[in-house]
Structures are given as C-alpha cells and as structure tokens.
Amino acid sequence: GAGVSQTPSNKVTEKGKYVELRCDPISGHTALYWYRQSLGQGPEFLIYFQGTGAADDSGLPNDRFFAVRPEGSVSTLKIQRTERGDSAVYLCASRGGGSSYNEQFFGPGTRLTVL
Amino acid sequence: DQQVKQNSPSLSVQEGRISILNCDYTNSMFDYFLWYKKYPAEGPTFLISISSIKDKNEDGRFTVFLNKSAKHLSLHIVPSQPGDSAVYFCAAKHRNDYKLSFGAGTTVTVRA
Numbered sequence: 336g337a338g339v340s341q342t343p344s345n346k347v348t349e350k351g352k353y354v355e356l357r358c359d360p361i362s363g364h365t366a367l368y369w370y371r372q373s374l375g376q377g378p379e380f381l382i383y384f385q386g387t388g389a390a391d392d393s394g395l396p397n398d399r400f401f402a403v404r405p406e407g408s409v410s411t412l413k414i415q416r417t418e419r420g421d422s423a424v425y426l427c428a429s430r431g432g433g434s435s436y437n438e439q440f441f442g443p444g445t446r447l448t449v450l
Numbered sequence: 451d452q453q454v455k456q457n458s459p460s461l462s463v464q465e466g467r468i469s470i471l472n473c474d475y476t477n478s479m480f481d482y483f484l485w486y487k488k489y490p491a492e493g494p495t496f497l498i499s500i501s502s503i504k505d506k507n508e509d510g511r512f513t514v515f516l517n518k519s520a521k522h523l524s525l526h527i528v529p530s531q532p533g534d535s536a537v538y539f540c541a542a543k544h545r546n547d548y549k550l551s552f553g554a555g556t557t558v559t560v561r562a
C-alpha cells in the first residue's frame with residue numbers, strides 16, 4: 336500500500352524491558368513524526384525528523400526515549416527500561432510537499448502495553 | 451498546557467442532520483488548522499484543513515469555519531451519514547514549526 340505502515344500493531348512487554356517500534360513513511364516523504372496517544376486524549380508530539388536528522392525532539396518525555404532515521408526513510412522509536420506509564424498508542428506520521436505541505440498522514444499506530 | 455481544546459467529548463446526531471463540532475485554541479501563533487477522523491484501531495485520517503488567512507473552507511459535505519478573533523473553529527458535516535460515526539480531532543500547526551497540537555477529540559455517533 337501507499338500509506339504509512341507501523342509494526343508491530345501490538346506490543347506487550349514487561350516493566351523494565353526494551354522495545355523498538357518501527358515506522359515506514361509514505362515513499363518520498365522527507366518529514367516524519369512520532370506522536371503518543373493515551374486513552375481519552377489526542378495525539379501528543381514526541382519527535383520530528385526532516386530527512387535523517389531530528390529537527391525537533393522537544394516532545395520526548397525523558398532520556399529513556401530515543402528515535403532514529405538513519406537513511407531518511409524508515410524510523411525506529413526506542414524505549415528503554417519501559418514503565419507502566421509508557422502504555423499508549425504510538426503513532427507515526429509523514430508529510431510531503433506540494434499542495435499537502437501542511438498535512439500529516441498517519442499510520443495505524445502501535446499499541447504498547449507495559450505490564 | 452492544552453493549547454487546543456475540544457470541550458464536547460461526544461455528539462449524537464440523527465442521520466441526514468447537521469453535525470457541528472467545535473474547537474478552541476489559545477495560541478495566536480497557530481497558522482494552520484486541520485481536522486482528522488479516527489475509527490477504532492486505525493490511525494487518524496486527514497479530513498479537511500484551513501489556513502489562518504481564510505475563514506471558510508468547504509469540501510463536499512464538510513465545511514470548516516475559522517474565527518480568528520475568537521480563536522475558534524468549527525467543522526460542519528451536512529448531511530450526516532452513519533459512516534461519519536468516529537472520533538474527530540482538531541489539530542493546529544504553529545507558524546514556526548510543523549508539529550501538530552491536538553485536541554482531546556469528539557466522538558460523533560450518527561443515529562439511523
């Protein structure tokens with residue numbers, strides 16, 4: 336498909352474990368975003384990549400969270416020493432150019448549950 | 451602090467009638483506003499947007515109105531259809547960056 340894809344769709348882990356969440360943006364989109372959505376709330380910004388570099392990581396809650404995009408396409412969000420409060424849906428979005436320059440297109444999300 | 455607020459968590463409307471969803475914001479530096487629709491277990495889907503230099507944008511059954519002086523926008527869906535039942539998020543972009551600030555969402559239920 337031509338949309339944003341995220342894997343896995345669901346991830347259950349134990350407190351203290353390490354997890355990686357993957358995002359495949361729309362082909363050709365240079366901008367990539369990670370958001371986190373907790374129950375009953377809207378998505379909250381975590382980090383924004385323009386190409387390979389993190390242009391804005393001001394939304395990362397603490398240093399247990401890290402994200403990379405080494406080749407300017409696929410991105411991985413990494414969470415160390417997971418805590419129960421990290422449980423949420425992690426959404427990835429990408430943005431292209433042209434007439435849709437301001438519009439972000441979201442993937443289906445990864446539901447993370449920390450037991 | 452919540453810069454984008456959707457004060458109605460839910461809305462129930464009869465099929466064929468108008469749905470009106472409201473959104474308020476506090477940051478005068480927002481220059482672009484978007485509405486997203488979300489079904490369960492799916493990611494948000496872009497619906498319609500409006501630039502801060504406009505006061506209305508229409509796309510088929512969907513119209514977004516922007517009142518900058520009141521820092522208020524609304525989404526009108528006419529006529530409402532059962533497939534419109536979903537959670538609707540209002541989002542705003544700051545003029546100096548590209549991240550989006552979202553409201554908490556309004557769950558719309560269209561009754562047959």
